[in-house]
Amino acid sequence: MDAIVAYDLSKQYGERIALCGLNLQIPQGSIFACVGGEQSGKTTMVRLLSGLCRPTMGECTVMGYSPGVEPERLHTVSGTVLETARLYGQMTLSANLNFFAAVNGIDSNDAIDRSSFLMHKLDIWEGREEKVSDLSTGMVRRASLARALMHRPQVLLIDEPAGGIDQETMDRTQELISYLREEEGVTVLLCTRNLAYAQLLCSGFAILRQGSLLAKGDLESLRKAAGLKYRAAFRFAGEEDPPDGFYWMDGFWQKNIEAESDMPRLVSEAVSSGKRVYEAKLLKPTLEEIYKAYMDGGMKNGGETFGEERTEEGVTSATRESTEEFLSEEEGGGGAEEG
Ligand SMILES: Nc1ncnc2c1ncn2[C@@H]1O[C@H](COP(=O)(O)OP(=O)(O)OP(=O)(O)O)[C@@H](O)[C@H]1O
Structure with missing residues (x-):
């Protein structure tokens, strides 16, 4: 089963096209990266999948649930880490995690066990009685991750900050993601500009540029399609x-x-x-070299569909280039809390 599906997914803000006809299927249990430079549509994709904004066209599902149709169910199966931490600065780290657990209907004993486990795994245990506003940026980032995982989601959506994250946070996140995949079968979508980190963590990749999907596939199929x-x-x-x-x-x-x-x-x-x-x-060419080849060559539709059999040409489903069909739409329907 595909954990995440996007079909012709498009988002336009006024005249600005943030995401254009994205087609993507991410199999359950995979660790997948969506990479792209600034304003390539990564955050928009996470927001659409989380139900924080509505598509202008097309649709998407997470574990079969459409954010627009079944937001409550979506939030029970997914957790989202956004660029900005959604934590209460004046509450302690523990209190934040327990609060969000209660919001998600988690029993208080279970919440204590889960928050303790996550804080240890992420190495933020020492800060549990600190106010979140007093924690370092890296610790707040890890706290956001803990928060998103309190209710044991099946899908984790991560939008990495444009400025990147510190090494300690990268290391702890990497360890936790490996654990979550192996022990809890979690599917992860990581949206990032950090290509080396994406390569380290993920086995499937989508390359975005200016809202369009240039290529998707594993490293090997992307390499071949890029001619490297x-x-x-x-x-x-x-x-x-x-x-x-x-x-x-x-x-x-x-x-x-x-x-x-x-x-x-x-x-x-x-x-x-x-x-x-x-x-x-x-x-072997790195993701960084492959990405550069796509950017320099202006290539489109390279690689292959992740999780499917490779073709000789490695050609993917089409990426729509036309933008004429977009409807003008004011941002609406946002504001839903991520899980
Ligand atoms: N709420 C919004 N209102 C208007 N335009 C927006 C909004 N959110 C995103 N955009 C525009 O959509 C495009 C894609 O932005 P998005 O934040 O999704 O890209 P990104 O790949 O996450 O960028 P970065 O890595 O720089 O954070 C950009 O041109 C951005 O200015």
């Missing part, structure tokens, strides 16, 4: 000449290769031609 190759990188003793076809980059003699299975042959050719190989390694 693996690279063999060698370091030899002394000033030896490189083998044919190698170029010098980042302190290594490098060569583009089709597959990692080319490596043993290249190593043995280098050795048998008398080269003293100090180091040989396979370099």
Whole structure:
């Protein structure tokens, strides 16, 4: 089952198109990243999925519930971490978590167990009796995450702040997400500009630019669709000449290769031609390199649908380019609390 589905999902604010015809299916249990630069529509996507604003066109569901049709059910199955913390500054961290647990109908003993577990996991236990307004930015961020997880949601939607988060928060979040996936089967959608972090945490990716989906898929299908190759990188003793076809980059003699299975042959050719190989390694394009290729090349519709069988071409479902069909709509229906 797909935990998150967006069909032709579009949002326009006045003349401004925030999200344009997004089609996306995220299978249950996956850790998925939506990456894009500034104003690419990441926050809008989280807000639409959380029911904090309504689509101009198209629809979306979370665990089968449409935010506009069944908001209460949606909030029982999902938790949202927004860019801004939704906590009461004058209340202690513990009191905040217990309060939100009560709002969600969680029994007080269960709430204490859950908040204690989350505060320990996120390493904010020490701040439990502090007012939230006295906590550091990183701790408040982790407190927001704890809050979103108090009611054991099946889907976690995270909108990372544009300014990024501190290393400690990244580390604790990463550990907790691994735990949640393995132990609670939680599906995570992380919207972020931090490509290295997205690559570390996630197995599926959607690349957004100016509200349009450029590509979606796992790293390998995105790499292929972007036309990027693996690279063999060698370091030899002394000033030896490189083998044919190698170029010098980042302190290594490098060569583009089709597959990692080319490596043993290249190593043995280098050795048998008398080269003293100090180091040989396979370099796989990172999400950052793939993202850059998409941005530089203006590519569209690359990669593949996450969770489905790969095609030779790796082509995804179409991303709508036309914006003419958008209806003009004032923002409305917002204001619902996230779960
Ligand atoms: N409430 C709003 N009213 C008017 N325009 C909005 C509103 N929210 C978002 N937008 C516009 O929609 C576009 C997408 O914004 P959004 O915040 O979704 O992007 P983002 O990818 O999250 O950006 P960033 O990484 O910079 O936070 C932007 O052009 C933004 O100005």
